[in-house]
Each structure stands twice: as structure tokens, then as C-alpha cells.
Amino acid sequence: MNAIEALNKPRWDDHEWAPLPPLTQNVEAEVCVIGLGGTGLSCINEALNLGAASVVGIDAVDVAAGAAGRNGGLLLAGPVDFHHDAVEKLGRERTLAIHALTERELATIQRETPGVVRVTGSLRIAESAEELADCQRQFTAMRADGLAVESYEGPEGRGLLFPQDAVFQPLKRARMLANSLRERGARLYGQTIARSIEPGRVRTESSTITAKHVIVCVDGKLEWLFPELLAEVRTARLQMLATAPQLPIVFPRPVSMRYGFDYWQQLEDGSVLLGGGRDKFEATEWTTDDAPDARVQEYLEKRLRERLGVTSEITHRWAASVAFTDTGLPIVRELGGGVFVVGAYSGTGNLVGAVCGRGAARLALRGENTLIAPFED
């Protein structure tokens, strides 16, 4: 392991947490959820809300050990594509339905886990005249559809302001939710890898879980678990860094730029978190390796110093895997026999993943697809 890989710890891991215990004996449950990131936890939450008699959740590592606890913390409403592009690809009705579902999910997250969300709005900043013209197209399309957007010009540059977007502390949110789910009776285990997944049965190294519904909530490396998804799903590595506090706050809202390929936010203590650069290193970043890599980190460091003007010391560098689809739509479906799969958010799963996790629980327990219909391919 080189020095950069050794640093692989997210800025969000800044509070006390007792890791989940491993599962060491056979158990039965009505619902078994595999993967305890934001998606899996939302799925368990919904299953309990719907009255599931018993729920078991397992994670190969621990709560939010993957992308869910290692991301940029941006809560952006809507599908992965900009509004005008999404309308062209998916149609107006579906795009607006996804927008409404993600906005509602943001309100749910605020209600369920008070104190982890800050409604700051977010910025899309143009890096070129061409991108600024694209911002104008997005502005026109959003206004025509009654969505909140403003033109923006400020210290970050020129572009668009989305006043209803937010940021959150993703790892804290996941851990708070996990604690409340355990209090409500969900049995959650860490260091427990699903080795085989079949209808009604999940085998781990040292146990068998028998469950009527098995819901797999895994984003990055989903194709490892289900090779039949290889034609639809491809894993990429996303990377970030964070700095020591630099005051005063110069970025009160999170920023996406270069068509969303680079993004950053400044926390209330002044530290700056910057991610992106994946598109600049296509050859190496389509990978299931989830350790930070020197080339992308060098790119991020240059952007931090030259574009953002941040001078304070870099304290964290980290990476995680996410899965992409060609359509930009996630995978949410029953594979058969009560096994459901949910994942592949093409880089923006904080809100969409939570919606889809809840939607999968409803599909499994009620046969109802209202939450996931707009995402279905």
C-alpha cells in the first residue's frame, strides 16, 4: 500500500461509533437486506414502517462503509442528468416525477435524522462559454416546468443557483438511522458478507439467513454480486480530498462544475471537501479498486489550490466505488423468487438511492411500484 492509499479515510468519520457485531448463527426473518448504506437503511426503515414482522440487515463491513459514508454530501433534487437533458431522455412526466420524489426524500431525511442536513441551495458553475450556454438551456427548461432555479454570478463564477438543494453529513445520517432501526427491532450485522444469494436464502461465511424477501442494496461492484447485470452496470471509482479548516467561509453552498464532474463544499468549520476528476482519467477510473490514486489526487490538489484558492493543509484523501448505467437510470427490480436488487445511481445516489431503497421495500412487501415506476427502464 502506498502513502496515498493508506490515507483512505473520509472526512465524515469524525465521531464515536461502535461497529455492528458480526452474524454468527442461522437466523430467520421476513426481510433480509444486504448492504447497509443509505439505500439499504432506507429500505429497512420502509419495511418496518410497512409492518414487516422481522428484518435482518447485513453488511460486508459496517454501516455506510461504502459510498454512502464516503461521498460529497450533496443532496441534489432530480435525476442524474440536468433537467433539460433528462426531459429529452426520459420525458417531462418522468423527470418531474423523479424531481418530486427526491425533494420529498430530502424532507424525509431532515425529519428522520434532525441536525444532519443543511438547506444551503447548490450551485452549478460553468467552466466555459459553452457550459454557460448549457446553464441557460437548463434555466429555461426548469423555469418552464415550474422548478426553482435562479441565474447566479458570484465569487465561485457564473451559472445557476438551485435554492432548495442541501448538504448533509452522510456517515452520521446513516449511523443515526441504523441506531433508530435497531431500537425498532431490526437486527443489523457488520463484517458479514453475503456469499450466495438465492430465493429465500442468503449464505454468509458462518450463517444462513432464511427470508421471504431478500433485497440487495449495493451500488458500486453490483455486477460482482450479479454477473447477469454486467451488460448494464459498470463500476467506477470516485475520489475526494478534504482540508483543515480555512476561515472565513467563502463557499456557503456546494458547487458542481465542469458538467458536474468536479464538486466541492465547505463545512461550517471551514474545511473544504473537493471531489471529481474521474472524466480526466477514464482509463484508470473505470475500476473496482476503491483506494485513492495519486493521479486523480494530484488533479484534485491542483484544482483546490488554483481554482478554489484554498491554501490550508490536506487532511483526508479517500475513494469509493459507485456503479453507472448507460441510461443514467438506477437498477431497481425483482430478479425472481423474492430476490430484489437496487443500485447503480451513476454517481448521485444520496436521494435517489433512498427513494429506491424505500421503493424496493414497498415492491417486496406490498407489490406496489409507485416509488420506483419513474426509474423503471
Ligand SMILES: Cc1cc2nc3c(=O)[nH]c(=O)nc-3n(C[C@H](O)[C@H](O)[C@H](O)COP(=O)(O)OP(=O)(O)OC[C@H]3O[C@@H](n4cnc5c(N)ncnc54)[C@H](O)[C@@H]3O)c2cc1C
Ligand atoms: C467520492 C464520492 C462522492 C459522491 N458524491 C455524491 C454526492 O455528493 N451526492 C450524491 O447524491 N451521491 C454522491 N455519490 C454517490 C453516492 O454516495 C452513492 O450512490 C450512494 O451512497 C450509494 O449508497 P448505497 O447504500 O446504495 O450503496 P453503498 O454505499 O455502495 O452501500 C452498499 C453496502 O453494501 C455492502 N456490501 C457490498 N457487497 C456486500 C456483500 N456481498 N455482502 C454484504 N454486504 C455487502 C458494502 O459494504 C456497503 O456498505 C458519491 C460517491 C462517491 C464515491
